[in-house]
Amino acid sequence: MSDAAGEERPVCATCGSTPADPEAAALARLTWSRGTENGREVWTCAACSRRHLRSIEGKLDPAWW
Template identity: 45%
Template sequence: MTSVPCGDSAQQPDPADVVCARCGTTAQGPPLTWTCSVEAGVRRYFCAACAREHIRAIEGRLDSEWW
């Protein structure tokens, strides 16, 4: 029987995984349908559903904290 170390990679997201900054959905690599925004020097990704729901705010360049 083998023991599983505390920092098991199965419990931590893969560095290539992208997480939606709004709803927490994860995807492997940035999908083409997702939106990327740089806010205060931080890159944030939004899934297609969140981007579609808040498209007017995104086009108006409002930070995600406002929507």
């Protein structure tokens, strides 16, 4: 889904939610988590990030700790 500025709105890779309007999309780019999987950009909404925090931390390289 694109907003008026032509940018793609993020879609949560976990639950599939997407911001409702361009203002929410701008806020999502600040509050959602962005990652790269297999060379593509993936987004995780704030709710899913909180819900799955332990799993996300468990996948980090030990060098982060």
